[in-house]
Amino acid sequence: MLRRATMHAPRNLRANGPMAPRNDHVSPRMSRHDDYYCYVAQVALKANASNTWYLDSGCSRHMTENKSFFETLVMEDGGFVTFGDGSKKKVKGKGNISIPGLPSLPNALYVDGLQANLISISHLSDEGLSVMFGKVDCSILKENGQVLLKGKKSSDNCYCLESNVFSCNLSTSEQIDVWHQRLGHMNYRDLKVLERLNVVRGLPKLGKKVEGVCGPYQQGKQTKSVHKKGKYLSTKELLELLHMDLMGPIQIESLGGRRYILVVIDDFSWFTWTYFLREKSEAFEKFKMLCVKIQNEKTSHIKSIKKIRSDHGKEFENASFENFCNSLGISHEFSAPRTPQQNGVVERKNRVLQDMARVMLISNKVPRNLWAEAINTACYIGNRVFLRPGTKQTSYELWKGRKPNVDGEIWIATHSTIISI
Numbered sequence: 001m002l003r004r005a006t007m008h009a010p011r012n013l014r015a016n017g018p019m020a021p022r023n024d025h026v027s028p029r030m031s032r033h034d035d036y037y038c039y040v041a042q043v044a045l046k047a048n049a050s051n052t053w054y055l056d057s058g059c060s061r062h063m064t065e066n067k068s069f070f071e072t073l074v075m076e077d078g079g080f081v082t083f084g085d086g087s088k089k090k091v092k093g094k095g096n097i098s099i100p101g102l103p104s105l106p107n108a109l110y111v112d113g114l115q116a117n118l119i120s121i122s123h124l125s126d127e128g129l130s131v132m133f134g135k136v137d138c139s140i141l142k143e144n145g146q147v148l149l150k151g152k153k154s155s156d157n158c159y160c161l162e163s164n165v166f167s168c169n170l171s172t173s174e175q176i177d178v179w180h181q182r183l184g185h186m187n188y189r190d191l192k193v194l195e196r197l198n199v200v201r202g203l204p205k206l207g208k209k210v211e212g213v214c215g216p217y218q219q220g221k222q223t224k225s226v227h228k229k230g231k232y233l234s235t236k237e238l239l240e241l242l243h244m245d246l247m248g249p250i251q252i253e254s255l256g257g258r259r260y261i262l263v264v265i266d267d268f269s270w271f272t273w274t275y276f277l278r279e280k281s282e283a284f285e286k287f288k289m290l291c292v293k294i295q296n297e298k299t300s301h302i303k304s305i306k307k308i309r310s311d312h313g314k315e316f317e318n319a320s321f322e323n324f325c326n327s328l329g330i331s332h333e334f335s336a337p338r339t340p341q342q343n344g345v346v347e348r349k350n351r352v353l354q355d356m357a358r359v360m361l362i363s364n365k366v367p368r369n370l371w372a373e374a375i376n377t378a379c380y381i382g383n384r385v386f387l388r389p390g391t392k393q394t395s396y397e398l399w400k401g402r403k404p405n406v407d408g409e410i411w412i413a414t415h416s417t418i419i420s421i
Helices: 121-126 172-182 188-197 215-220 280-296 319-328 340-364 368-385 395-400
Strands: 002-007 038-043 052-056 070-075 080-083 088-097 105-111 117-120 130-133 137-141 147-153 159-162 242-247 260-266 272-277 307-310 331-334
Touching: 070 105, 105 121, 117 121, 121 130, 172 188, 188 368, 242 280, 242 340, 260 280, 260 340, 272 280, 272 340, 272 368, 280 319, 319 331, 340 368, 368 395
Parallel strands: 052 117, 242 307, 307 331
Antiparallel strands: 002 038, 002 080, 052 159, 070 088, 080 088, 088 105, 130 137, 137 147, 147 159, 242 260, 260 272
């Protein structure tokens, strides 16, 4: 049964008629207890349907009675909702809802006793999203036309999103496990540090780790020894020193026929680039490509490369490499033979990338020849979630000058490979 409901406005707004335009910018002289003005649809739901979200074109605010959905919530007397049968529900607060599998829902209302979770189509439009309705389903689209979410038409002729499909109502223990997997099986402790320091955008409030051990994490990150982490900044600005190393040959060719990985890391920010090669000799061309890329990204805080450090591999120690560095005024340092510890920053990064990629391949049971895609994803995630030792900033923020947003399709999903870089 579908009933119409009205959320009443104060008298000075009601005078404009029930179809008056929405006005979010209320005069400062008005009481903070002013009621909101809009129409919503209230659906008579079964008791077990509390995790369903309904798309409503007549609702000017997202609203729910479930406090656990809110990332931030300010409790306040925000008016009331009166339904067609005369019953009333109090608006007890307002905040932002952030749930994996749903678009961000800002300025949502906490309505005590509301029987349905309502998504305002007009507010989705304000966020740059659009909704397309079909005979049996609906789609929420980004501005570029990409499908963000899909819903279905319910038996009561309403369009909705089911939480058991889109993980809209994960428990906190399930949620932290989802983000652990999503961010390349990132250490739980480091994941909580990201949440506590608020150094990335798009990360919701996380609960405690569930009991047990992540099998793929344990299997993929077994090791005999560790490299000691540097705690302090040894350089004072970006591009003062780049560490370089070549991994390979990899036993299995990648999907694109590559066997080697060139890893380059900026010492100041620990921002990392990866390039995939068929032969070692391609390292010089890839380095030139990186120099052009950095030149194009030049800003007030991104200048020019001053120094690079590598081992004595022939792919780095040759006349072409030397002449190119001399032409750009780049100093080239070499680590001592058979002493990888002298280039420990990139050696450590190599291991981190391999561990993350191995865990993602194992946990998602994807073909091993997708290792290059997994390494690329691991590099992308690492730049955005790992803090530079000695700072409280991610590599991305130090390099780009802004906080990264992790609320995007950057992970190898459980049932398919999704890498949006």
